[in-house]
Amino acid sequence: MRLLLSSALVLVAFGCTSSHGVEDASSVPDSARRDGGSLDSCVPPPCPAPPEGCFYDGGDACSCGEIVCDSCGGLIGDCAPPPPGCDYLFDEPCGCGNLVCEDAGVADGGIVDCSAVRCAYPPHVDGCNWIPSTTVCCEFELECETCDERFPEFDNTCTTDAECTIAMHRVDCCGSVEAQGIRRTEFDRFTTIEDACNLGAPECDCIPNSTLADDGTTGTEFVVNCTSAGICVTSAS
Numbered sequence: 001m002r003l004l005l006s007s008a009l010v011l012v013a014f015g016c017t018s019s020h021g022v023e024d025a026s027s028v029p030d031s032a033r034r035d036g037g038s039l040d041s042c043v044p045p046p047c048p049a050p051p052e053g054c055f056y057d058g059g060d061a062c063s064c065g066e067i068v069c070d071s072c073g074g075l076i077g078d079c080a081p082p083p084p085g086c087d088y089l090f091d092e093p094c095g096c097g098n099l100v101c102e103d104a105g106v107a108d109g110g111i112v113d114c115s116a117v118r119c120a121y122p123p124h125v126d127g128c129n130w131i132p133s134t135t136v137c138c139e140f141e142l143e144c145e146t147c148d149e150r151f152p153e154f155d156n157t158c159t160t161d162a163e164c165t166i167a168m169h170r171v172d173c174c175g176s177v178e179a180q181g182i183r184r185t186e187f188d189r190f191t192t193i194e195d196a197c198n199l200g201a202p203e204c205d206c207i208p209n210s211t212l213a214d215d216g217t218t219g220t221e222f223v224v225n226c227t228s229a230g231i232c233v234t235s236a237s
Contacts, residue, residue, distance in 0.1 A: 151197060154186040156232040164224045164232035168211075169194060173204035178212045179222040181232030 047064035050056060059065025133139040151169070158164050165184045168177050182190060210218035219236030227233050 152193065154180075154182040154190050156180075156182045156186075157230055158183060158226035158232050159230060161224070161226045164226050166222055166224050166234055167191075167194070170198055172208075174206040175203075175208040176211075177208070179214070179234045181214050181224045181234045183232060 042062040044061055045064055047056060047059070050067050056065040056067060131141045133141065154167070156164075163184055164181050165187050167180045167182045167187065167190045169180050169190075170176070171178050211220065211222075212218055213222050213234040213236050215233055215235045217236035221237045222234045223237045224232055224234045
């Protein structure tokens, strides 16, 4: 009896079929194992929470599946609570966003100290820069390049008034204009360069200044004269 039992154990150990109805484990269909059969050895694994921005894909009862992340790769750090008077704005999928704060208080000398805050800059404007306010954190003023920075000088010498003419030159992105006196023979060159400059000039949301003449007067109509110094000078009429 002891010998027969030992032989049966040997047969089972090697996966053989005995005359007593012991089946080869490999002959059992996979569906029988997964459907709760006595030979089902699948144990659902513990699936830790995926990183923020990620999820499990292709999982089943026996596996968690593959972690799939967005373009951030799920590597998003914890966002510290914003300081009083501050908040996260412009939320980004890969970060906390920009920390924007109200007035952080004016330091000595009347200059606000914004070193402890992170401000969200307004949208970019071609040819312009946003300059932080010196009195309120996270407020900006738009400062734009003008044609003056690359605009050539024009001959304004003269001997008579007839040699002079008025050139209307735009000087900022608000549309402010100066009435400048130049030599009449320079007018065509001025017009070509001025038109090209204005074509690429940025537009700002601001009110233009009054049109300024060479002599410092402002107005809407101007005259030009050749001065005793031999220079074409404009003035408001």
